[in-house]
Amino acid sequence: MKQYTKSDLITLLNAQGNDYEALMKDALDVKKSEIGNVIYLRGLIEYSNICRKNCFYCGVRKDNKSNTLYQLTDDEVYQCADLAMKLGYGSLAIQSGERNDRKFTDKIAELVYNIKKRSNGTLGITLSCGEQTQDVYKQWFEAGAHRYLLRIETSTKALYYKIHPQDAIHCFETRLASLETLLSLGYQVGTGVMIGLPFQTVEHLADDLLFFKRLNVAMVGMGPFIPHQETPLWQYHTQIPDVETRMQLTLKMIATLRLLMPKINIVAATANQTLYEDGREQAVLAGANIIMPNLTPNKYREQYLIYPDKACVGDKPMQCSFCLMGRMKSINHRIVYNQWGDSKAFTEQESIIH
Numbered sequence: 001m002k003q004y005t006k007s008d009l010i011t012l013l014n015a016q017g018n019d020y021e022a023l024m025k026d027a028l029d030v031k032k033s034e035i036g037n038v039i040y041l042r043g044l045i046e047y048s049n050i051c052r053k054n055c056f057y058c059g060v061r062k063d064n065k066s067n068t069l070y071q072l073t074d075d076e077v078y079q080c081a082d083l084a085m086k087l088g089y090g091s092l093a094i095q096s097g098e099r100n101d102r103k104f105t106d107k108i109a110e111l112v113y114n115i116k117k118r119s120n121g122t123l124g125i126t127l128s129c130g131e132q133t134q135d136v137y138k139q140w141f142e143a144g145a146h147r148y149l150l151r152i153e154t155s156t157k158a159l160y161y162k163i164h165p166q167d168a169i170h171c172f173e174t175r176l177a178s179l180e181t182l183l184s185l186g187y188q189v190g191t192g193v194m195i196g197l198p199f200q201t202v203e204h205l206a207d208d209l210l211f212f213k214r215l216n217v218a219m220v221g222m223g224p225f226i227p228h229q230e231t232p233l234w235q236y237h238t239q240i241p242d243v244e245t246r247m248q249l250t251l252k253m254i255a256t257l258r259l260l261m262p263k264i265n266i267v268a269a270t271a272n273q274t275l276y277e278d279g280r281e282q283a284v285l286a287g288a289n290i291i292m293p294n295l296t297p298n299k300y301r302e303q304y305l306i307y308p309d310k311a312c313v314g315d316k317p318m319q320c321s322f323c324l325m326g327r328m329k330s331i332n333h334r335i336v337y338n339q340w341g342d343s344k345a346f347t348e349q350e351s352i353i354h
């Protein structure tokens with residue numbers, strides 16, 4: 001397989017015109033031959049917007065007092081799981097603001113365990129509930145979660161501290177250590193970054209791609225940064241790349257990553273659809289193979305505004321399901337139902353180890 005240097009990656013990320021078209025075509029060809037023109041789904045449950053952190057970019061941050069705080073009831077979570085099964089979504093992703101109190105961590109374990117039980121083990125479960133201790137990650141793994149998504153946000157430490165407060169609970173080393181712990185416990189680990197952040201350069205993004213490769217992650221979820229008015233990074237919103245440039249850069253990141261790690265799962269983030277109506281289709285055509293349709297009860301969606309103008313906030317899950325089917329068909333992709341959709345990179349590695 002071709003080895004990519006940092007300078008190769010920078011060249012790809014700077015591609016314009018014919019070079020840009022060639023990159024998109026190559027990435028789509030690689031996806032087609034390595035995993036096929038197929039899409040796997042993760043029904044997304046935005047469990048709670050209560051968060052102990054204050055990331056400078058995120059609307060769910062603790063100090064944004066304009067949100068009404070919520071947490072789904074157990075029944076609401078189980079209804080989402082039942083809906084996922086009914087719609088043929090093979091996997092769930094439970095995402096939440098970060099909390100590390102015992103009441104929360106035990107509740108997540110209980111929910112995971114019960115979802116596994118009521119689905120006879122058929123639903124795959126991805127968690128994305130931030131940084132936790134090794135014991136908690138282990139407890140959740142043993143309860144039945146087998147994938148974990150924790151974006152590094154940026155792999156450059158100096159940039160990390162421009163987008164987070166520099167204190168004990170926003171620690172770059174802890175985030176890295178959390179990823180290592182998740183990998184050591186046997187999770188299929190996903191990470192990712194935001195694209196088009198203030199102060200971010202193409203060199204930073206090339207380092208991010210090399211970081212994903214070095215960690216050998218099974219999944220990457222990355223999307224454009226979307227400034228939120230109630231957050232500290234809003235002050236730079238006129239200084240970041242414009243919408244078209246951010247979208248193109250996101251697509252180039254996806255396509256380059258597909259060349260670098262042909263068999264991994266790559267998410268077509270909902271944030272893409274906030275920038276362009278067909279943003280997720282564009283991401284799929286650039287090499288992404290995972291979509292996360294929202295299952296959160298509509299009454300809570302307005303309160304989980306990590307960034308403004310999120311797609312599908314007013315749509316019912318059934319509508320999204322039909323809509324997605326049509327959208328993927330229109331770009332010659334097939335949605336695979338009732339399967340976990342594990343990363344081929346991960347399953348092949350496992351079969352070598354065992």
Ligand code: SAM
Binds near residue numbers: 059150193225227271
């Ligand atoms: N609290 C968990 C965490 O931070 O890992 C999971 C939920 S968090 C809302 C999920 C992701 O949303 C973050 O990893 C971040 O990359 C993304 N996000 C937050 N604010 C954003 C923004 N303004 N634009 C784009 N993505 C954003």
Ligand code: SF4
Binds near residue numbers: 053058060061096
């Ligand atoms: Fe909390 Fe995650 Fe948002 Fe940071 S990105 S404020 S941890 S929800």
Ligand code: FES
Binds near residue numbers: 319
């Ligand atoms: Fe939600 Fe189209 S995917 S309405």
